[in-house]
Amino acid sequence: MALKTFRHLHALSLRFHLDRQTGGLARAIDRGTLGIQSVLRLAVFNVVPTIFEILMVTAILWDVFDWRFASLTFVAVALYLGFTLAFTDLRVKIRRRMNDSDNEARGKSVDSLLNYETVKYFGNEAHEARRFDGALAAYEKAAVRSQVSLNMLNLGQAVIIAVGLAGIMLLAARGVAAGQMSVGKFVVVNTYMMQLYQPLNFLGFVYREIKQGLVDMENMFGLLKVPPEVADAPGAPALRASGGAVRFEGVQFGYRPDHPILKGLDLAIPAGRTLAVVGPTGAGKSTLSRLLFRFYDPTAGRILIDGQDIRSVTQESLRAAIGVVPQDTVLFNDTIRYNIAYGRPDASQEAIEHAARLAQVHDFVMRLPDGYDTMVGERGLKLSGGEKQRVAIARTILKNPPILILDEATSALDTRTEREIGAALAAAARHRTTLVIAHRLSTVVDADEIVVLVDGQVAERGTHAALLAARGTYARMWALQAVDAETSPVAEPAEAAG
Ligand SMILES: Nc1ncnc2c1ncn2[C@@H]1O[C@H](COP(=O)(O)OP(=O)(O)OP(=O)(O)O)[C@@H](O)[C@H]1O
Ligand SMILES: [Mg+2]
Structure with missing residues (x-):
């Protein structure tokens, strides 16, 4: 993908390149390829096995205990997933802003370093540092917001898991108290729940990372979508230059x-x-x-x-x-x-x-x-x-x-x-x-x-x-x-x- 983007960038017209900052472009390609890597890694090797695991645990709970355990588990899982999806979508906007300001900061720093001599001619090191700092400040703000919202997400997820777990344990404890369930089964329920929530938690993490990877890829795919202003006519032949008039x-x-x-x-x-x-x-x-x-x-x-x-x-x-x-x-x-x-x-x-x-x-x-x-x-x-x-x-x-x-x-x-x-x-x-x-x-x-x-x-x-x-x-x-x-x-x- 990086190669394809690189080729495409060379195919784009001069006008496009004069309007763009090289540093920002390079950043977009870097981030995009990393994004693809993490999406592939997480989606293929983690999401599929984890979903399988969750389905298995729910099925066992239903079979070994009764529908109440299964449905309580299922509701908790559904809540967890719904919350994670909705909240992560909210975070996408923040991630985008973070990427934009990252591109801008990188563009400014590369431009400034390329013009090293001019900066010296006018003694404007402090001015350049201020401009860069300004771009970094925007990035910092977006990054902090991203981190805060991540913590909120984790907090919400933890609450849902804790409530779900507490509900199941309460159900099991009442079963034990009423003599319908052995202490052994209580422990088994507990173990299964742990077995369930760990991958679920992981799934939340994976979804977040995938979503982030997709946002990171946006810039790069956006670049690939830019049509070259000057394009070859379909089926154009090669120029036959004999004299070159x-x-x-x-x-x-x-x-x-x-x-x-x-x-x-x-x-x-x-x-x-x-x-x-x-x-x-x-x-x-x-x-x-x-x-x-x-x-x-x-x-x-x-x-x-x-x-x-x-x-x-x-x-x-x-x-x-x-x-x-x-x-x-x-x-x-x-x-x-x-x-x-x-x-x-x-x-x-x-x-x-x-x-x-x-x-x-x-x-x-x-x-x-x-x-x-x-x-x-x-x-x-x-x-x-x-x-x-x-x-x-x-x-x-x-x-x-x-x-x-x-x-x-x-x-x-x-x-x-x-x-x-x-x-x-x-x-x-x-x-x-x-x-x-x-x-x-x-x-x-x-x-x-x-x-x-x-x-x-x-x-x-x-x-x-x-x-x-x-x-x-x-x-x-x-x-x-x-x-x-x-x-x-x-x-x-x-x-x-x-
Ligand atoms: N990429 C661009 N976008 C907008 N305007 C441009 C661009 N490139 C050149 N111009 C403008 O087009 C005009 C003609 O530019 P050009 O480079 O052809 O001048 P020139 O005759 O070669 O001048 P010189 O003798 O100084 O090299 C100039 O007014 C310039 O400001
Ligand atoms: Mg000229």
């Missing part, structure tokens, strides 16, 4: 219905060509790559790869055809080798090193004492921004997809390395359809077409030279960046001159 046709999209990001976008990247998208921050550039990768579906219009609507093919084949170097690279907390080989897990060491060389990261790795076995730390934070970005480029080169998306792929590199990698990326892009997203215009001058995206629409399009000649937005952005380049210490005269 990409077309956006009248694509409209917004993360929220009331806030459109792309407003009817038309783009075409012929197979093997490079299209650069530039534009102000928040214009929707990265959104383009998320749509092409099918993290989201457009609300109108369609996206085609080699003439096939990406919604009509399997996501797996679509994503296999596209390599992305994202804007913010995050690495797995494993070795550099593992992170590069992530592009193609069965790659040989030579292939990994070849990709690393192309991405200009091989020499750096060789200088490390542990080489390719160096651990990169949580989210790759033991590497510098530029090193991380180069590892990300290497793993995409290793994946070797027909379509390449470079979202500010070189933004964290200094100008020289950017040049060097630029050459490698250009080589990698030569036979591939490439979508380049960039802030630094100097990196896109060679693109076959440049699109200026403003406010979800194409403001200008053309080659670098044509756009400069048009003296529009692009020419102004170019002039601004040229001035920056002139005044900055890493000025590059060739670029500044345009």
Whole structure:
């Protein structure tokens, strides 16, 4: 079940994951699997034998003594069970609240620990501790209520058992006093009653635990019920990417219905060509790559790869055809080798090193004492921004997809390395359809077409030279960046001159 949930979570859409707290999810899976374990263990191996035992004892009481003993016992058992069922149902609500606050506390603590550095930057340890404490306080309150109600339950159960037992013993004592029953039989009744109430008590405990287990499983099963927002069409074929020509046709999209990001976008990247998208921050550039990768579906219009609507093919084949170097690279907390080989897990060491060389990261790795076995730390934070970005480029080169998306792929590199990698990326892009997203215009001058995206629409399009000649937005952005380049210490005269 844990594996199934894990797979399902990976099948769910980005939107779902952006709205969830990782810590809480992990907690829900843990608790759910433990819940299943205890339900199975208790239900199969305890409930069935115990019910059998209770029936047997009642039958013996009836047979050996008379119906009064049996019916008194039966009433006590029924009362006991009824009380336990009703009261346990009441406790379910408390258990739920307890789980919710547990999820929340775990979500807060994981989020806070992931942002360790930010916490330090602002000296907010005390603030984080207070937030966590607040979440824990809610858990504590729910846990205390749960314990108190448990004690009430036990108290009620004990009272019912005691009254039932007393009634039976009274009945037996009167029998002995009247001479209808021997003292031996009195002892026998007592023994049977003990034999009955022990399993009954146990049954109460088991029911409580099962109910609790079921509540604990709720979160997990709830997760399994969430449908993936982006799903494969039934019987969808695999994408046949020959050249990898990409077309956006009248694509409209917004993360929220009331806030459109792309407003009817038309783009075409012929197979093997490079299209650069530039534009102000928040214009929707990265959104383009998320749509092409099918993290989201457009609300109108369609996206085609080699003439096939990406919604009509399997996501797996679509994503296999596209390599992305994202804007913010995050690495797995494993070795550099593992992170590069992530592009193609069965790659040989030579292939990994070849990709690393192309991405200009091989020499750096060789200088490390542990080489390719160096651990990169949580989210790759033991590497510098530029090193991380180069590892990300290497793993995409290793994946070797027909379509390449470079979202500010070189933004964290200094100008020289950017040049060097630029050459490698250009080589990698030569036979591939490439979508380049960039802030630094100097990196896109060679693109076959440049699109200026403003406010979800194409403001200008053309080659670098044509756009400069048009003296529009692009020419102004170019002039601004040229001035920056002139005044900055890493000025590059060739670029500044345009
Ligand atoms: N998951 C999301 N939910 C809601 N809004 C989002 C989400 N992701 C992005 N946005 C919004 O969509 C808009 C476009 O985002 P996008 O990441 O495409 O910008 P961008 O052009 O890549 O900008 P930048 O140059 O800063 O990377 C932004 O206004 C952003 O706030
Ligand atoms: Mg972006």
